[in-house]
Amino acid sequence: MGRNPMRAAITCCAAAALAVAMGTSYAAPSAQHTATDRAAHSRQTQDPVLIDCASQPRVRPEAFVLACGDGNSRLVSVHWLRWDANAAVGRGTNAVNDCDPYCAAGTFRSYPVTVRLDQPRASEADPGERHYTRVTLTYTDGRPDGFPRTVSYPLSG
The missing domain is CATH 1.20.5 (Single alpha-helices involved in coiled-coils or other helix-helix interfaces)
Structure with a gap:
Protein backbone atom coordinates (compact mmCIF):
# COMPACT_ATOMS: atom_id res chain seq x y z
CA MET A 1 0.00 0.00 0.00
CA SER A 42 -49.72 8.53 -18.90
CA ARG A 43 -50.33 11.67 -20.97
CA GLN A 44 -48.55 10.12 -23.95
CA THR A 45 -50.47 6.82 -23.80
CA GLN A 46 -54.06 7.96 -23.95
CA ASP A 47 -55.20 5.09 -26.13
CA PRO A 48 -57.97 3.10 -24.45
CA VAL A 49 -57.34 -0.18 -22.67
CA LEU A 50 -59.27 -3.43 -22.57
CA ILE A 51 -60.47 -4.35 -19.07
CA ASP A 52 -60.10 -8.08 -18.40
CA CYS A 53 -62.16 -10.37 -16.14
CA ALA A 54 -59.97 -9.46 -13.16
CA SER A 55 -60.64 -5.73 -13.81
CA GLN A 56 -57.05 -5.22 -14.99
CA PRO A 57 -56.29 -2.88 -17.92
CA ARG A 58 -54.71 -4.64 -20.89
CA VAL A 59 -53.22 -3.31 -24.10
CA ARG A 60 -52.99 -5.55 -27.17
CA PRO A 61 -53.57 -8.82 -25.28
CA GLU A 62 -52.87 -12.01 -27.19
CA ALA A 63 -55.70 -13.78 -25.33
CA PHE A 64 -58.87 -12.51 -23.68
CA VAL A 65 -61.79 -14.25 -21.95
CA LEU A 66 -65.14 -13.07 -23.33
CA ALA A 67 -67.35 -15.14 -21.00
CA CYS A 68 -65.99 -14.12 -17.58
CA GLY A 69 -68.60 -16.14 -15.68
CA ASP A 70 -67.74 -19.57 -17.07
CA GLY A 71 -64.84 -19.10 -19.51
CA ASN A 72 -66.74 -20.85 -22.30
CA SER A 73 -65.79 -18.25 -24.92
CA ARG A 74 -62.36 -16.70 -25.30
CA LEU A 75 -60.16 -15.04 -27.85
CA VAL A 76 -56.75 -16.59 -28.47
CA SER A 77 -53.80 -15.93 -30.78
CA VAL A 78 -54.93 -12.35 -31.38
CA HIS A 79 -52.66 -10.20 -33.53
CA TRP A 80 -53.60 -6.52 -33.35
CA LEU A 81 -53.46 -4.52 -36.56
CA ARG A 82 -54.70 -1.26 -35.05
CA TRP A 83 -54.96 0.12 -31.49
CA ASP A 84 -55.78 3.81 -31.17
CA ALA A 85 -58.04 6.35 -29.45
CA ASN A 86 -61.15 5.28 -31.40
CA ALA A 87 -60.88 1.55 -32.00
CA ALA A 88 -58.71 -1.53 -31.99
CA VAL A 89 -58.81 -4.15 -34.74
CA GLY A 90 -57.16 -7.55 -34.79
CA ARG A 91 -57.39 -11.09 -36.07
CA GLY A 92 -57.45 -14.20 -33.97
CA THR A 93 -59.46 -17.21 -32.95
CA ASN A 94 -62.65 -17.47 -30.89
CA ALA A 95 -62.48 -20.69 -28.87
CA VAL A 96 -66.07 -21.55 -27.93
CA ASN A 97 -67.29 -24.46 -25.80
CA ASP A 98 -70.03 -26.30 -27.71
CA CYS A 99 -71.53 -27.42 -24.34
CA ASP A 100 -72.51 -30.78 -25.88
CA PRO A 101 -73.94 -32.68 -24.08
CA TYR A 102 -73.43 -30.03 -21.35
CA CYS A 103 -70.75 -27.38 -20.79
CA ALA A 104 -68.60 -29.32 -18.32
CA ALA A 105 -68.34 -32.18 -20.84
CA GLY A 106 -68.27 -29.98 -23.95
CA THR A 107 -65.54 -29.45 -26.50
CA PHE A 108 -63.88 -26.16 -27.36
CA ARG A 109 -64.12 -25.44 -31.07
CA SER A 110 -62.03 -22.77 -32.79
CA TYR A 111 -63.32 -20.19 -35.27
CA PRO A 112 -61.20 -17.53 -37.02
CA VAL A 113 -62.46 -14.02 -36.31
CA THR A 114 -61.80 -10.38 -36.89
CA VAL A 115 -62.02 -8.56 -33.56
CA ARG A 116 -63.05 -4.92 -33.19
CA LEU A 117 -63.00 -2.99 -29.92
CA ASP A 118 -64.67 0.42 -29.87
CA GLN A 119 -66.87 2.91 -28.02
CA PRO A 120 -64.15 4.02 -25.59
CA ARG A 121 -65.22 5.75 -22.37
CA ALA A 122 -63.49 7.24 -19.36
CA SER A 123 -63.10 4.86 -16.44
CA GLU A 124 -65.21 5.65 -13.35
CA ALA A 125 -62.41 4.47 -11.07
CA ASP A 126 -59.70 6.40 -12.93
CA PRO A 127 -61.05 9.22 -15.14
CA GLY A 128 -57.62 9.53 -16.77
CA GLU A 129 -57.94 6.01 -18.13
CA ARG A 130 -60.22 5.20 -21.05
CA HIS A 131 -61.41 1.72 -21.91
CA TYR A 132 -63.22 0.11 -24.81
CA THR A 133 -66.84 -0.77 -24.02
CA ARG A 134 -67.81 -2.98 -26.97
CA VAL A 135 -66.29 -5.94 -28.76
CA THR A 136 -67.49 -7.07 -32.19
CA LEU A 137 -66.53 -10.44 -33.65
CA THR A 138 -66.86 -11.20 -37.33
CA TYR A 139 -66.52 -14.90 -38.09
CA THR A 140 -64.42 -15.33 -41.24
CA ASP A 141 -64.57 -19.13 -41.72
CA GLY A 142 -67.36 -21.00 -39.96
CA ARG A 143 -69.05 -20.04 -36.71
CA PRO A 144 -70.70 -21.64 -33.69
CA ASP A 145 -74.18 -23.10 -34.27
CA GLY A 146 -76.84 -20.42 -34.03
CA PHE A 147 -74.39 -17.50 -34.15
CA PRO A 148 -74.77 -14.75 -36.77
CA ARG A 149 -71.71 -13.91 -38.88
CA THR A 150 -71.16 -10.73 -36.82
CA VAL A 151 -71.91 -10.46 -33.12
CA SER A 152 -71.27 -7.62 -30.62
CA TYR A 153 -70.98 -7.78 -26.84
CA PRO A 154 -70.72 -5.03 -24.23
CA LEU A 155 -67.47 -4.93 -22.27
CA SER A 156 -67.45 -4.07 -18.59
CA GLY A 157 -65.06 -1.62 -17.10
Whole structure:
Protein backbone atom coordinates (compact mmCIF):
# COMPACT_ATOMS: atom_id res chain seq x y z
CA MET A 1 0.00 0.00 0.00
CA GLY A 2 2.95 2.30 -0.36
CA ARG A 3 4.70 4.41 2.27
CA ASN A 4 1.53 5.60 4.07
CA PRO A 5 -0.90 2.67 4.39
CA MET A 6 -3.49 4.75 6.29
CA ARG A 7 -3.65 7.44 3.59
CA ALA A 8 -3.92 4.76 0.86
CA ALA A 9 -6.77 3.02 2.72
CA ILE A 10 -8.69 6.30 3.20
CA THR A 11 -8.19 7.26 -0.45
CA CYS A 12 -9.35 3.82 -1.57
CA CYS A 13 -12.47 3.99 0.64
CA ALA A 14 -13.28 7.51 -0.54
CA ALA A 15 -12.94 6.44 -4.19
CA ALA A 16 -15.18 3.40 -3.58
CA ALA A 17 -17.82 5.52 -1.82
CA LEU A 18 -17.79 8.04 -4.66
CA ALA A 19 -18.12 5.27 -7.27
CA VAL A 20 -21.07 3.72 -5.41
CA ALA A 21 -22.81 7.10 -5.06
CA MET A 22 -22.35 7.87 -8.75
CA GLY A 23 -23.50 4.39 -9.76
CA THR A 24 -26.73 4.52 -7.77
CA SER A 25 -27.56 8.00 -8.98
CA TYR A 26 -27.67 6.61 -12.52
CA ALA A 27 -29.22 3.24 -11.64
CA ALA A 28 -32.02 4.39 -9.33
CA PRO A 29 -33.78 7.63 -10.29
CA SER A 30 -35.32 9.66 -7.53
CA ALA A 31 -38.95 9.04 -6.59
CA GLN A 32 -39.87 12.50 -7.87
CA HIS A 33 -38.22 11.81 -11.24
CA THR A 34 -40.02 8.43 -11.50
CA ALA A 35 -43.41 10.01 -10.69
CA THR A 36 -42.81 12.70 -13.31
CA ASP A 37 -41.93 10.04 -15.91
CA ARG A 38 -45.10 8.11 -15.07
CA ALA A 39 -47.26 11.23 -15.44
CA ALA A 40 -45.65 12.07 -18.79
CA HIS A 41 -46.06 8.46 -19.95
CA SER A 42 -49.72 8.53 -18.90
CA ARG A 43 -50.33 11.67 -20.97
CA GLN A 44 -48.55 10.12 -23.95
CA THR A 45 -50.47 6.82 -23.80
CA GLN A 46 -54.06 7.96 -23.95
CA ASP A 47 -55.20 5.09 -26.13
CA PRO A 48 -57.97 3.10 -24.45
CA VAL A 49 -57.34 -0.18 -22.67
CA LEU A 50 -59.27 -3.43 -22.57
CA ILE A 51 -60.47 -4.35 -19.07
CA ASP A 52 -60.10 -8.08 -18.40
CA CYS A 53 -62.16 -10.37 -16.14
CA ALA A 54 -59.97 -9.46 -13.16
CA SER A 55 -60.64 -5.73 -13.81
CA GLN A 56 -57.05 -5.22 -14.99
CA PRO A 57 -56.29 -2.88 -17.92
CA ARG A 58 -54.71 -4.64 -20.89
CA VAL A 59 -53.22 -3.31 -24.10
CA ARG A 60 -52.99 -5.55 -27.17
CA PRO A 61 -53.57 -8.82 -25.28
CA GLU A 62 -52.87 -12.01 -27.19
CA ALA A 63 -55.70 -13.78 -25.33
CA PHE A 64 -58.87 -12.51 -23.68
CA VAL A 65 -61.79 -14.25 -21.95
CA LEU A 66 -65.14 -13.07 -23.33
CA ALA A 67 -67.35 -15.14 -21.00
CA CYS A 68 -65.99 -14.12 -17.58
CA GLY A 69 -68.60 -16.14 -15.68
CA ASP A 70 -67.74 -19.57 -17.07
CA GLY A 71 -64.84 -19.10 -19.51
CA ASN A 72 -66.74 -20.85 -22.30
CA SER A 73 -65.79 -18.25 -24.92
CA ARG A 74 -62.36 -16.70 -25.30
CA LEU A 75 -60.16 -15.04 -27.85
CA VAL A 76 -56.75 -16.59 -28.47
CA SER A 77 -53.80 -15.93 -30.78
CA VAL A 78 -54.93 -12.35 -31.38
CA HIS A 79 -52.66 -10.20 -33.53
CA TRP A 80 -53.60 -6.52 -33.35
CA LEU A 81 -53.46 -4.52 -36.56
CA ARG A 82 -54.70 -1.26 -35.05
CA TRP A 83 -54.96 0.12 -31.49
CA ASP A 84 -55.78 3.81 -31.17
CA ALA A 85 -58.04 6.35 -29.45
CA ASN A 86 -61.15 5.28 -31.40
CA ALA A 87 -60.88 1.55 -32.00
CA ALA A 88 -58.71 -1.53 -31.99
CA VAL A 89 -58.81 -4.15 -34.74
CA GLY A 90 -57.16 -7.55 -34.79
CA ARG A 91 -57.39 -11.09 -36.07
CA GLY A 92 -57.45 -14.20 -33.97
CA THR A 93 -59.46 -17.21 -32.95
CA ASN A 94 -62.65 -17.47 -30.89
CA ALA A 95 -62.48 -20.69 -28.87
CA VAL A 96 -66.07 -21.55 -27.93
CA ASN A 97 -67.29 -24.46 -25.80
CA ASP A 98 -70.03 -26.30 -27.71
CA CYS A 99 -71.53 -27.42 -24.34
CA ASP A 100 -72.51 -30.78 -25.88
CA PRO A 101 -73.94 -32.68 -24.08
CA TYR A 102 -73.43 -30.03 -21.35
CA CYS A 103 -70.75 -27.38 -20.79
CA ALA A 104 -68.60 -29.32 -18.32
CA ALA A 105 -68.34 -32.18 -20.84
CA GLY A 106 -68.27 -29.98 -23.95
CA THR A 107 -65.54 -29.45 -26.50
CA PHE A 108 -63.88 -26.16 -27.36
CA ARG A 109 -64.12 -25.44 -31.07
CA SER A 110 -62.03 -22.77 -32.79
CA TYR A 111 -63.32 -20.19 -35.27
CA PRO A 112 -61.20 -17.53 -37.02
CA VAL A 113 -62.46 -14.02 -36.31
CA THR A 114 -61.80 -10.38 -36.89
CA VAL A 115 -62.02 -8.56 -33.56
CA ARG A 116 -63.05 -4.92 -33.19
CA LEU A 117 -63.00 -2.99 -29.92
CA ASP A 118 -64.67 0.42 -29.87
CA GLN A 119 -66.87 2.91 -28.02
CA PRO A 120 -64.15 4.02 -25.59
CA ARG A 121 -65.22 5.75 -22.37
CA ALA A 122 -63.49 7.24 -19.36
CA SER A 123 -63.10 4.86 -16.44
CA GLU A 124 -65.21 5.65 -13.35
CA ALA A 125 -62.41 4.47 -11.07
CA ASP A 126 -59.70 6.40 -12.93
CA PRO A 127 -61.05 9.22 -15.14
CA GLY A 128 -57.62 9.53 -16.77
CA GLU A 129 -57.94 6.01 -18.13
CA ARG A 130 -60.22 5.20 -21.05
CA HIS A 131 -61.41 1.72 -21.91
CA TYR A 132 -63.22 0.11 -24.81
CA THR A 133 -66.84 -0.77 -24.02
CA ARG A 134 -67.81 -2.98 -26.97
CA VAL A 135 -66.29 -5.94 -28.76
CA THR A 136 -67.49 -7.07 -32.19
CA LEU A 137 -66.53 -10.44 -33.65
CA THR A 138 -66.86 -11.20 -37.33
CA TYR A 139 -66.52 -14.90 -38.09
CA THR A 140 -64.42 -15.33 -41.24
CA ASP A 141 -64.57 -19.13 -41.72
CA GLY A 142 -67.36 -21.00 -39.96
CA ARG A 143 -69.05 -20.04 -36.71
CA PRO A 144 -70.70 -21.64 -33.69
CA ASP A 145 -74.18 -23.10 -34.27
CA GLY A 146 -76.84 -20.42 -34.03
CA PHE A 147 -74.39 -17.50 -34.15
CA PRO A 148 -74.77 -14.75 -36.77
CA ARG A 149 -71.71 -13.91 -38.88
CA THR A 150 -71.16 -10.73 -36.82
CA VAL A 151 -71.91 -10.46 -33.12
CA SER A 152 -71.27 -7.62 -30.62
CA TYR A 153 -70.98 -7.78 -26.84
CA PRO A 154 -70.72 -5.03 -24.23
CA LEU A 155 -67.47 -4.93 -22.27
CA SER A 156 -67.45 -4.07 -18.59
CA GLY A 157 -65.06 -1.62 -17.10
